[in-house]
Amino acid sequence: MNRIQKVKKFLGKGFDAILVSCAPNVIYLTGFDGFSSKEREVYLLLTRRKNYIFTDGRYFEVVKKLKGFELIKISPSKNWEQGLKEVVASEKIKILAIDESDLKVSEARKIRKLTKICSDENLVEDLRKVKEKVEIENIKRACGLGDRVFKHILSEVKLGVTEKEIAKKIEIFILGNGAEISFRPIVAFANNSSSPHHVSGERKLGKNEIVLLDFGVKVDNYCSDMTRTVFAGSATAEFKRIYETVLNAQRKAIEFIILKSSILNHQSKIKLKTSQVDKVAREHILSENYPSIPHSLGHGIGIEVHEKPSLSPKSKDILTSGMVFSVEPGIYIPGFGGVRIEDLVLLTKKGPQIITRANREIIEL
Amino acid sequence: MNRIQKVKKFLGKGFDAILVSCAPNVIYLTGFDGFSSKEREVYLLLTRRKNYIFTDGRYFEVVKKLKGFELIKISPSKNWEQGLKEVVASEKIKILAIDESDLKVSEARKIRKLTKICSDENLVEDLRKVKEKVEIENIKRACGLGDRVFKHILSEVKLGVTEKEIAKKIEIFILGNGAEISFRPIVAFANNSSSPHHVSGERKLGKNEIVLLDFGVKVDNYCSDMTRTVFAGSATAEFKRIYETVLNAQRKAIEFIILKSSILNHQSKIKLKTSQVDKVAREHILSENYPSIPHSLGHGIGIEVHEKPSLSPKSKDILTSGMVFSVEPGIYIPGFGGVRIEDLVLLTKKGPQIITRANREIIEL
Numbered sequence: 245m246n247r248i249q250k251v252k253k254f255l256g257k258g259f260d261a262i263l264v265s266c267a268p269n270v271i272y273l274t275g276f277d278g279f280s281s282k283e284r285e286v287y288l289l290l291t292r293r294k295n296y297i298f299t300d301g302r303y304f305e306v307v308k309k310l311k312g313f314e315l316i317k318i319s320p321s322k323n324w325e326q327g328l329k330e331v332v333a334s335e336k337i338k339i340l341a342i343d344e345s346d347l348k349v350s351e352a353r354k355i356r357k358l359t360k361i362c363s364d365e366n367l368v369e370d371l372r373k374v375k376e377k378v379e380i381e382n383i384k385r386a387c388g389l390g391d392r393v394f395k396h397i398l399s400e401v402k403l404g405v406t407e408k409e410i411a412k413k414i415e416i417f418i419l420g421n422g423a424e425i426s427f428r429p430i431v432a433f434a435n436n437s438s439s440p441h442h443v444s445g446e447r448k449l450g451k452n453e454i455v456l457l458d459f460g461v462k463v464d465n466y467c468s469d470m471t472r473t474v475f476a477g478s479a480t481a482e483f484k485r486i487y488e489t490v491l492n493a494q495r496k497a498i499e500f501i502i503l504k505s506s507i508l509n510h511q512s513k514i515k516l517k518t519s520q521v522d523k524v525a526r527e528h529i530l531s532e533n534y535p536s537i538p539h540s541l542g543h544g545i546g547i548e549v550h551e552k553p554s555l556s557p558k559s560k561d562i563l564t565s566g567m568v569f570s571v572e573p574g575i576y577i578p579g580f581g582g583v584r585i586e587d588l589v590l591l592t593k594k595g596p597q598i599i600t601r602a603n604r605e606i607i608e609l
Numbered sequence: 610m611n612r613i614q615k616v617k618k619f620l621g622k623g624f625d626a627i628l629v630s631c632a633p634n635v636i637y638l639t640g641f642d643g644f645s646s647k648e649r650e651v652y653l654l655l656t657r658r659k660n661y662i663f664t665d666g667r668y669f670e671v672v673k674k675l676k677g678f679e680l681i682k683i684s685p686s687k688n689w690e691q692g693l694k695e696v697v698a699s700e701k702i703k704i705l706a707i708d709e710s711d712l713k714v715s716e717a718r719k720i721r722k723l724t725k726i727c728s729d730e731n732l733v734e735d736l737r738k739v740k741e742k743v744e745i746e747n748i749k750r751a752c753g754l755g756d757r758v759f760k761h762i763l764s765e766v767k768l769g770v771t772e773k774e775i776a777k778k779i780e781i782f783i784l785g786n787g788a789e790i791s792f793r794p795i796v797a798f799a800n801n802s803s804s805p806h807h808v809s810g811e812r813k814l815g816k817n818e819i820v821l822l823d824f825g826v827k828v829d830n831y832c833s834d835m836t837r838t839v840f841a842g843s844a845t846a847e848f849k850r851i852y853e854t855v856l857n858a859q860r861k862a863i864e865f866i867i868l869k870s871s872i873l874n875h876q877s878k879i880k881l882k883t884s885q886v887d888k889v890a891r892e893h894i895l896s897e898n899y900p901s902i903p904h905s906l907g908h909g910i911g912i913e914v915h916e917k918p919s920l921s922p923k924s925k926d927i928l929t930s931g932m933v934f935s936v937e938p939g940i941y942i943p944g945f946g947g948v949r950i951e952d953l954v955l956l957t958k959k960g961p962q963i964i965t966r967a968n969r970e971i972i973e974l
Contacts, residue, residue: 347713412785
């Protein structure tokens with residue numbers, strides 16, 4: 245069963261058509277990644293009879309090559325509401341499922357004039373949580389290049405270099421290897437690293453300073469994401485203590501997944517709560533008298549760098565085999581700096597597999 | 610009067626607080642560009658008394674450095690709705706203006722439980738249309754680097770190179786010059802160029818083929834955007850005829866702006882309808898028996914590569930001095946190829962200024 249068929253299995257369960265608006269979901273269902281993720285350039289409309297694609301003249305040529313879609317042409321003289329109105333009439337759509345976490349208030353208002361709407365309950369995002377073989381291969385290739393980025397960039401971390409320069413070198417290395425960045429690299433020196441999402445700036449690297457590197461690669465639409473925190477100089481006792489605490493928090497979280505997997509593996513599917521995994525890492529950090537992680541322990545990854553599931557205290561997500569997610573504990577001390585160690589984990593039927601392979605031990609440059 | 614004061618002038622006109630959610634608007638009002646534009650990581654809430662910024666622990670350190678904002682801390686144990694509820698109570702907010710073209714249906718539902726809402730009528734986007742001096746300087750710097758990109762990349766366009774390779778070289782040149790791309794470059798060879806938003810692929814350049822290059826640079830948060838279509842080989846008569854038609858369509862549109870500016874300049878402000886400018890270019894192309902432009906003639910540019918105003922047949926936008934926008938007619942013939950010529954224009958009190966300066970005449974490589 246292909247992806248669209250899986251989505252259409254939900255037809256009849258409270259709605260008779262599904263509107264797909266979110267760009268990553270469009271990539272997932274069409275395989276085409278040329279539409280903007282910032283602007284609305286396409287909608288898919290899935291009904292029992294057909295699959296419609298609404299787009300404008302910039303994309304007609306490309307969309308004609310996609311199989312299984314009927315093109316609804318949007319133009320300066322025909323907007324998408326007019327196109328939707330026609331399909332609602334011809335397909336007799338009574339209730340249309342929309343993606344409430346993506347659709348804008350102004351769009352929903354226009355659609356409500358044409359038909360009743362209801363939430364699609366994030367059904368495409370839920371399907372995307374469990375990766376197919378080809379998706380896992382792409383993510384692994386992205387991780388492999390990420391490992392090479394890390395190895396390469398260590399040779400560029402020298403006294404006097406700026407955060408921005410290192411960030412650019414990461415980007416250029418990724419592009420030079422035929423891939424794209426999955427997000428703007430985060431490079432933070434010294435106490436700048438206490439801000440988990442620091443924007444790389446003009447700060448120059450001094451002696452005995454923390455270097456936090458968080459970056460991701462995109463290969464064939466699939467993302468990687470990793471963070472390493474190294475020390476430029478001879479690591480101080482305080483840095484080492486923080487580093488070991490973060491690393492142990494990560495180890496404990498992954499060991500917890502291994503343990504639960506082996507217990508649950510006697511059942512047909514591995515199932516464990518993401519909030520439990522988050523708790524293991526979070527409590528280890530607290531037990532060492534450091535402040536709690538100011539972000540979630542991890543996130544799913546795939547077409548988007550952040551997607552379902554969320555590994556966080558209040559998450560209701562369940563981990564099952566086929567999911568790929570980050571495990572990224574961190575300790576951040578304002579004025580001193582921060583340490584984050586982030587790896588990607590693939591959960592298989594045999595347990596978790598760490599698919600980012602770069603060295604996790606303390607590195608002193 | 611600073612930007613936030615300009616926005617707050619609208620308080621009392623139907624609402625007593627304004628929620629700013631859209632990432633480019635947050636950049637415009639705070640000067641900080643570290644928040645994701647893909648995920649919701651921040652809200653600004655402007656009331657008569659205060660300016661609140663809602664964000665989570667990843668950004669506390671950064672946000673504390675922003676002047677004039679009160680931080681509302683979001684954490685795993687306190688979501689943004691709880692934060693908003695508290696401010697709605699303490700500030701006695703009765704009606705909150707929201708950005709309906711940005712806010713998601715699911716977000717609006719949560720807000721409606723806390724207070725009445727109404728549309729902010731895109732007031733921040735409207736302010737952003739007219740650029741300040743510093744914004745114009747940034748856009749001009751981005752355009753200047755764009756001109757250099759074009760000059761550089763021509764030396765890389767050789768038989769056998771792929772579209773993707775040229776696109777990567779454009780990106781690397783931009784990064785190497787300390788800037789960012791404003792969008793993924795569009796590189797289309799031969800008949801691929803008939804698709805206005807072609808995704809650069811593995812196609813190799815052959816003899817006597819069209820090369821369409823559309824790319825943009827981002828400097829200090831401000832974008833440029835330009836398109837050139839060159840010929841690898843000795844240009845055919847048909848290519849030349851199409852090229853001249855597109856170039857003349859662009860010239861006529863700009864001449865129309867010059868003409869209208871000089872007439873209107875006797876009044877205090879230049880005002881002319883964008884739809885009229887679009888019409889001039891569109892009709893020229895039709896008069897030469899080519900198909901109408903399958904996209905709008907142009908778009909405003911600034912923090913976003915596409916922003917207000919829109920130069921299109923149904924647009925109600927008015928051009929006034931201080932606006933920066935693209936003028937980009939194109940002719941696309943399926944099976945043959947396409948030509949687009951895109952430049953950025955700054956409208957000043959003295960008339961239009963073309964701020965992309967790369968050669969516009971036919972180039973044969």
